[in-house]
Amino acid sequence: MRNYILKRVFLIFITASIIIFLVFVFIKMLPNYHAAVLGVDPEIRKILEEIEGYNKPILEQFGIWVKNIFTTGSLGRSLNRARDVTAILADRIPISLRLNIVPYLLSIPIGIGLGIWAALKKNKLTDHLISIGVVIFISVPTFVVATLLQYFVVYQLKWLDTPFVLANIDFAENIARGLASYAMPVIVMTIGSVAGLTRLTRAELTEVLTSEFMLLSRTKGLNKKQATVRHALRNALVPIAPSLLGGFVSILSGSLIIERIFRVEGVGGIYIEAFNNRDYPLIMGYLMFYTVIGLFAGLIVDISYGIIDPRIRVGAGKR
């Protein structure tokens, strides 16, 4: 197992390095990169050239960039915010995390619960209702759900006075109002992940429920409930648990769409801003962060698969 994990970590490291290098070179080669990044102020220009080596070849710049990450923790200087990208990301991650953690925690019991319920009542009315709900919520795009929710809650029913999440200053001023403003994004995100989780749980459980060992466990004297809880559920959760762990890592990178709709100052929000302002160092920093998080989430999923179910070792060879 240890060797397997080490091998996976090493492979992820290689993949991440290649991807980050490719992105770095591609960004550096954008036509108006230098003019945009260096700006007109000769003093800043000089400092930047010194720290980040803008006058050197791209390969060397990549070396300097990587070296800076390890020596000073710097990912480069953002143009628009005139701050270090690392500092900006560090500011934003807690905000994204705070917004994402509640839907994540809420969706697990609800999603798995609904999935189990649907699987146990397969082809009955309950199952059909849940399945219809799942198909609808998987199909309707997040921005549609969020926009309609905003319209009805804020403009029609007037339950809330703003369609956006309050910024930190307003939040401190009126905590109750601030918390209430989190309700809509939390609902939208919860609905989205519940639908996916319900579908997965229902699919896995219905498959397990028809397998032979269920018959065996009934034969040896367990009643239906015991057999389901002790045997079926345990086996059905094997493929679900790793994806939950991976999902936890992914919430770090925030949600572009939710943060845009509800004007949350999170990691995803900063990326849209960086893209619109052509803030190349910030784009680079975010893409690197996003890539690493994505790969890391994949790694966690694969490794936990191996731990939870030793039969599955992704890429572990033929042994």
Next chain:
Amino acid sequence: MNNINVDKSKFVFTQDKGVIYDEQLKTKAVGYYQDAWSRFKKNKASLIAFIILIIIILMSVVGPHLRNYDLTSNSESRKWTDRLKEMPPRISGLEWFGFSGHKTLEGFPARFSILLTDPNAEGIIIGDFSQPNAAGMVKVKVDYYKYVDYINSYESVFSLSIKEYNLIKAYENENPGDKIIITDAPEVNGTYKVQIHFFKFLEVVYGHSNQDFWFGSTIAGDDLFTLMWDGLSVSLIIAFMVAAINIIVGIIVGSISGYYGGTLDLVIERISEILSGLPFMAILTLLLLRYGNTTWIVIIAFTLTGWLGISALTRAQFYRYKNREYVLAARTLGASDIRIMAKHIFPSTVGTLITSLVLYIPGVITSESTFAYLGIINYSNAQSFGALLSDGQSRMMSAFHLVIFPSLVISFMILAFNLFGNGLRDAFNPSLRGVEE
């Protein structure tokens, strides 16, 4: 045992002469696809979804041509569209269904009392005034089309170019009694400052025959109906192109690496592993930053890593079938590799591939519209659904139609694609029926 006495004569041979042969089946032979189709037909939800899909796809082709709205295409008429912004939806015959062209306006009572006294403004105000709010404003329901015509005809003075003025004069000479100009004025520096019947003027000079905006008009005074189907056709073209390219590349790469295996497979696997680590968002934004916002760049971004999934699927299917007996038999008979791949293995995998293709298209549409909503994808020639919705969102308090129509259409379309895909999967692979819903 009871002894039952039965009269022997009651026993009769059913078949005492002749031999029974196997009878020829009277049913028709049912092929793989016929079988799938007959199973698909039984799934009512999928069948309805299929019909809805066909309607939506047809609309994306004919929709933009149903309205001859070209005020915005012409730079001279463009300046008038501003006065037609955020018109509520109106379809004659469907007034009862919310397409009445009515709108609730808010303002000071004095503003509306003019409308009540002026005989030219007859029929504009429909509902009663509400109670004044803290600022003294009231709400009133108006026939917005009449309202717009009224304020532009009687409360505004336009600067007409000589060309526009002459066109009106020519029309008035041809149709005496049908006046467009309310108060005339002489030419000053190439313009006429006159009062005109606004809708009549648009009709005569620009051919905008006072038509209704079926789905209302946008902030810029565009016809939302036309714009929506235009945007939809762009989305659909992208989705189908992406799906076609991905499936072709994916099948070719997947079948080669699955069929030959070995080193080739190993190399392809490593390459796809690195490619699959590249976030789609990174690819899309980098390509857009480098090559600009065009449909082709978006298609390339979607296809750069999009084929990986289909390739992996095809590879797995080829691994599954390549050592079957019938493949061995074909090889023994001297069939070439290409023939075995195309004629023997591929048909066994086609059901899975069709299903994954149909379920892949809504995914492309969703992420295309999501990135358009975020403003990252932004075509110059058309507005994608996401962009329409994003524009409408800022004005949804006063013009909800800008949000609801695009929302409904895109949601129904993706829902229909998903239901259709699920139905196809059940039809092609009955053993999986309902497993993944």
